[in-house]
Amino acid sequence: MVLGFREAIDAQRKAGQLRDIDRPVDIRYLGTLIEESETALLFNNVVGYDFPVVAGVMNDRERMALAYGCPFNDIQAKLREGVARPIPHETVNTGAVREICYQSGDDVDLFSLPVPLFAQKDGGPMITPGVTIASDGKGGYNAGVYRNLIREKNLTGIDLVTPNDLRRIAEQNTLEGKPTPISISIGTHPAVTLATSYRPPLGVDEIEIAGGILGAPVQLTPCATVDVPCVADAEIVLEAEILPTGWTKPEGRFGEFTRIMGALHWNPHVRVKAIYTRKNPIYWALHMPWEVAWLCAVIQEASLRQSLHEANIDVKAVNITPGGTCFFHAVIAISGRVGEGKQAIHAAFAADDFKQVIVVDEDVDVYNPLEVEWAVATRVQADSDVVIASGMRTKPLDPSLNLITGRMPTTAKMGIDATMAPDIPRARFERISYAFAxxxxxxxxxxxxxxxxxxxxxxxxxxxxxxxxxxxxxxxxxxxxxxxxxxxxxxxxxxxxxxxxxxxxxxxxxxxxxxxxxxxxxxxxxxxxxxxxxxx
CATH class of the missing domain: 1.10.10.10 (Winged helix-like DNA-binding domain superfamily/Winged helix DNA-binding domain)
Structure with missing residues (x-):
């Protein structure tokens, strides 16, 4: 396991998966440069800004594997291990991110941070990889990853549209007319980003899950201006508070992980009170959509494998497909008994927000779309092998939904059982093998x-x-x-x-x-x- 954001970057550099750009670069071009690059890019000279910018760190399987120090397919197992065996955080009074008080009070100027505008129709520069920590009101902490649209030199939005623990905490504080203290840690190890993006079981601490993934406690250090900690080895931390404005401020639009522009949201504002950094900090501009999409792939696979395990399905391989935005579609290879193809479909429906699930036999390469389509073409009868389930939980970001104000949307899900039918002779499914190969x-x-x-x-x-x-x-x-x-x-x-x-x-x-x-x-x-x- 690679420990630390810097070590993750170094691992990618050594493998030829990260390129240093030393020439002066205009911040306006960063989004396109990353989108069209075959590697992660570290911009060491962003014109007009104090900090270098790295982006594309988690844009594909290989880079994520380097960051986690294991094959990509094993990352989900590390997440499941972190959930099953969380390691409590460790509080320290020092930390790299406490080394420099970059700005505080009236001197806070978020426009001095090298935060790029990604999509043409984004509402403004968005801080994308920040791990937000808040007190849960019960002696513990809640952590998650939320985007922050920069509004003023010390004011941002925060996307809290989806029901979650931080929204619940902020809503309660808003009812009481008081702000919600938060820290926003930028440039943490990707394992911390992964754990804090995961929706854990009730009562499980996201920071402790990160410790379980890393195999060591995540170190937190107290903030100077708010009564919550931050990640001690982060590159940059914003000490801030969610203002009790309610969900009344326009926020967005934003290019989402679905590769589609999201809608305008209504959200609270965040006041930034201080910015701390480590020496020579690097700003991580988490690039949309793929750095979030591949993160989703790991989370979705972990959730799916857990559900399949509980259903006693013998799983051979899982692909959360990029075409399904690494979120909505899954292909599962199994080696099972009669009826387990459809059993796997229903287990997948229950696991998370999957819209389409294809189950194949273990002889089919789930990572090869040609193989998967071939299995559907040669092993499926639509009237008996296609499963439709209506009225199921979903993400509001699906643009095909009929959204009604004040009502949580539901979706229809489709499963395709592309396993060989048990009552058809196996010889009819025999693949070609070439003579004397x-x-x-x-x-x-x-x-x-x-x-x-x-x-x-x-x-x-x-x-x-x-x-x-x-x-x-x-x-x-x-x-x-x-x-x-x-x-x-x-x-x-x-x-x-x-x-x-x-x-x-x-x-x-x-x-x-x-x-x-x-x-x-x-x-x-x-x-x-x-x-x-x-x-x-």
């Missing part, structure tokens, strides 16, 4: 200078036919296996010998297409024939 290295063969001799002109076809007849008398044999067994004779001569046996009426085929003797008990019988063993 195991005998050859294609590139080496095509690039070799020496010629390969296929056949001998001196082969005695009659003698070869007799040998072949003896082989198929012992057991039905595929044509390719006969060529392999008599390899030195060459394909042409083996084909001639088999042809000779057909001319003499000796050969037939069994139900699987193997060559056998015509009077063999294995010989296939034409449909409707009363004969059982012999065809004349």
């Amino acid at each position: 195991e005998e050859i290295d294609t590139e080496a063969y095509l690039n070799a200078d020496d010629a390969t001799v296929d056949a001998s002109d001196e082969t005695d076809i009659a003698a070869l036919a007799a040998e072949i007849r003896s082989v198929v008398d012992d057991a039905p044999t595929y044509h390719s296996d006969l060529i392999k067994q008599f390899w030195s004779a060459g394909a042409m001569n083996v084909n001639r010998a088999i042809g000779q046996l057909h001319e003499t009426g000796d050969l037939w085929q069994d139900e699987e297409g193997r060559i056998c003797l015509k009077d063999s008990p294995s010989a296939a019988v034409p449909p409707g024939s009363k004969l059982t063993n012999r065809i004349d």
Whole structure:
């Protein structure tokens, strides 16, 4: 496990997945430069700003794997481990983020931070990766990731539209006419971002989940101007409070993880009281949509695997597909008993906000869309293998929903059971495998200078036919296996010998297409024939 934001960046740099840009860069171009880059980018000279900017840190599977120090598919297991075995945070009186008081009081100027405008129709520059910590009123802390639209030099919005614990805390304080103290930690280890984006079971602390993922306590340090802590090794922290304005201020729009522009929201305002940083801080501009989408993929897979585990489904692979915005669609490979395809679909429906679930057999590569579509095309009957469930929980960000003010939306979900039907012979689903593929290295063969001799002109076809007849008398044999067994004779001569046996009426085929003797008990019988063993 890689510990620390800087170490995660270094790991990506060493693997060629992060590129340092030292030339002067105009902040107006950052969004497009990241979107079109094949690596994460660290802009060391953003014109007019004090801090470098890094973005694209979690834009794909490989970069996330480097940040977590494990294969991408294992990150969800680390999240589940963190949920099952959380590690309490550790409070320290120091920390890198406490090293410099960058601005405080009337000197706070959020416009001095290198916060880019991402989408053309965003409502303004958005602080995107901040881990927001608030007191839960019960002696513990609530943590989550929320965007902050910069409004004034010390004022932002905060997106609290979706019902969650922070909204509940802020609503209660608003009713009492008092602000909600918060800290916003920017540039924490991606594991902290992951844990605080996760919707944990009731009573489970998100910061403790992060500790469980990391295998070590997350260190928190007290803030100077608000009575809540921040992440001690963050790059930058904003000490702030949610004002008791209620949900009355326009906020957004914003390019969401769905790759669609979100609607204008109504949210409270946040007053920033101080900005602290570590020495030589790096501002993390979490890039939409993919840095959030791949985060969602891990969270969705963890939730899905847990639900499938509880349903006793033998899961072989899971893909939360990028085409489904790493959130709404899942492909699941299973090795199961009769009926488990549909059982897996219902378990997935219950797990989270999936709209489409495709269940396939373990021979199908869930990461290959061609393979998945092939399974649907060859193993599905729509009237029996498609499951529709209506009136189910969903995310309001789905633009296909009919949203009604004051009412939580619901959605319809579709599951496709693309596993092989148990009452159809498996031979009907047998894939093509190419003859003699195991005998050859294609590139080496095509690039070799020496010629390969296929056949001998001196082969005695009659003698070869007799040998072949003896082989198929012992057991039905595929044509390719006969060529392999008599390899030195060459394909042409083996084909001639088999042809000779057909001319003499000796050969037939069994139900699987193997060559056998015509009077063999294995010989296939034409449909409707009363004969059982012999065809004349």
